[in-house]
Amino acid sequence: xxxxxxxxxxxxxxxxxxxxxxxxxxxxxxxxxxxxxxxxxxxxxxxxxxxxxxxxxxxxxxxxxxxxxxxxxxxxxxxxxxxxxxxxxxxxxxxxxxxxxxxxxxxxxxxxxxxxxxxxxxxxxxxxxxxxxxxxxxxxxxxxxxxxxxxxxxxxxxxxxxxxxxxxxxxxxxxxxxxxxxxxxxxxxxxx
Amino acid sequence: xxxxxxxxxxxxxxxxxxxxxxxxxxxxxxxxxxxxxxxxxxxxxxxxxxxxxxxxxxxxxxxxxxxxxxxxxxxxxxxxxxxxxxxxxxxxxxxxxxxxxxxxxxxxxxxxxxxxxxxxxxxxxxxxxxxxxxxxxxxxxxxxxxxxxxxxxxxxxxxxxxxxxxxxxxxxxxxxxxxxxxxxxxxxxxxx
DNA sequence: GCAGATTACTTTCCATGGAAAGGATCGTCA
DNA sequence: TGACGATCCTTTCCATGGAAAGTAATCTGC
Numbered sequence: 001x002x003x004x005x006x007x008x009x010x011x012x013x014x015x016x017x018x019x020x021x022x023x024x025x026x027x028x029x030x031x032x033x034x035x036x037x038x039x040x041x042x043x044x045x046x047x048x049x050x051x052x053x054x055x056x057x058x059x060x061x062x063x064x065x066x067x068x069x070x071x072x073x074x075x076x077x078x079x080x081x082x083x084x085x086x087x088x089x090x091x092x093x094x095x096x097x098x099x100x101x102x103x104x105x106x107x108x109x110x111x112x113x114x115x116x117x118x119x120x121x122x123x124x125x126x127x128x129x130x131x132x133x134x135x136x137x138x139x140x141x142x143x144x145x146x147x148x149x150x151x152x153x154x155x156x157x158x159x160x161x162x163x164x165x166x167x168x169x170x171x172x173x174x175x176x177x178x179x180x181x182x183x184x185x186x187x188x189x190x191x192x
Numbered sequence: 193x194x195x196x197x198x199x200x201x202x203x204x205x206x207x208x209x210x211x212x213x214x215x216x217x218x219x220x221x222x223x224x225x226x227x228x229x230x231x232x233x234x235x236x237x238x239x240x241x242x243x244x245x246x247x248x249x250x251x252x253x254x255x256x257x258x259x260x261x262x263x264x265x266x267x268x269x270x271x272x273x274x275x276x277x278x279x280x281x282x283x284x285x286x287x288x289x290x291x292x293x294x295x296x297x298x299x300x301x302x303x304x305x306x307x308x309x310x311x312x313x314x315x316x317x318x319x320x321x322x323x324x325x326x327x328x329x330x331x332x333x334x335x336x337x338x339x340x341x342x343x344x345x346x347x348x349x350x351x352x353x354x355x356x357x358x359x360x361x362x363x364x365x366x367x368x369x370x371x372x373x374x375x376x377x378x379x380x381x382x383x384x
Numbered sequence: 385g386c387a388g389a390t391t392a393c394t395t396t397c398c399a400t401g402g403a404a405a406g407g408a409t410c411g412t413c414a
Numbered sequence: 415t416g417a418c419g420a421t422c423c424t425t426t427c428c429a430t431g432g433a434a435a436g437t438a439a440t441c442t443g444c
Contacts, residue, residue, distance in 0.1 A: 170381020189362020
């Protein structure tokens with residue numbers, strides 16, 4: 001078995017439109033989704049709490065996983081996982097000579113240095129990157145795309161972006177821009 | 193070492209405001225962030241491609257992880273991981289008698305049945321849930337909150353929602369509602 | 385010029401969850 | 415009624431990545 005078919009949420013729960021007084025019509029209609037149901041359940045069970053933050057945070061989480069699943073299908077066609085893709089893409093977009101040290105990769109891909117070591121191990125074994133000591137500092141390791149790695153990521157990124165574009169096709173360009181700005185602002189204003 | 197401090201993205205990259213012609217002012221200013229830099233790098237390296245979908249999808253991914261990290265701090269104060277929290281919260285919001293079968297938990301929490309088994313194992317060991325056979329169908333297992341589990345999740349959810357509310361405090365109620373609607377629409381219109 | 389701190393990466397161990405096989409039970413239909 | 419397939423959960427094995435210790439090289443201050 002791969003995945004249980006999910007018999008849907010148990011409780012009925014009310015539709016629940018916009019939960020916050022100021023309602024801005026963005027063109028998205030008020031259809032109910034899994035998060036509306038979850039928020040409705042919380043309203044019923046804990047009327048003393050305001051579950052409305054879940055509308056944003058829960059949807060970001062669910063969308064993340066839904067998108068990730070679809071993106072990884074493309075990576076899979078190239079026998080590649082998300083982690084390897086991130087490393088190749090980071091090296092590629094850094095520009096010639098497509099070489100970064102492990103610390104830069106760790107920072108850009110937001111994983112620990114240990115994870116970078118393992119990702120690079122796999123890519124090196126596949127012949128897509130090489131590792132060499134940095135001149136002048138023998139502690140540093142420079143990871144560089146091979147020609148084969150460069151070709152692969154150049155193909156893959158094209159398909160990846162086509163895929164991403166398809167995934168967003170339900171939103172108009174204006175909606176995509178509005179969403180971008182709201183997400184950027186949320187990221188900038190996160191505490192800590 | 194816990195996490196390398198990330199020496200920031202290597203290339204400078206242009207500021208890049210809204211990439212899509214129709215620009216809707218949502219109040220978020222045009223400050224540059226990590227994704228603007230990434231998109232700028234791709235524009236420079238692959239001017240033949242349109243990297244703008246990354247503005248939405250990349251930010252959803254980054255925000256997901258940033259939020260997750262902050263949410264898990266609260267769970268950690270209760271010696272609890274994200275997976276256990278999800279199970280307790282799902283049982284709690286289902287309402288009395290706070291009992292669901294493993295399949296329902298699997299569907300609601302979006303993990304495989306195997307993962308549910310392990311999460312429930314841990315919660316059972318901690319005395320927060322019990323497992324019993326469903327009457328009428330000996331294959332089914334009913335997972336139910338104990339009183340202790342109910343008390344814990346009732347406290348924890350309060351803190352969790354306060355935390356989520358703080359995380360969104362940088363957005364006005366109207367912006368939160370607009371973001372909710374856009375995310376809901378994106379979720380509804382995802383291909384597949 | 386060298387001891388101790390720091391840096392940069394690797395290694396080891398562990399936690400989590402997916403995939404797929406396994407086991408028990410149930411439903412169906414001959 | 416009993417065999418076969420479907421369903422529901424558990425088990426096993428594996429992949430991934432984090433935490434923290436380990437290792438080697440570099441820096442700092444004296």
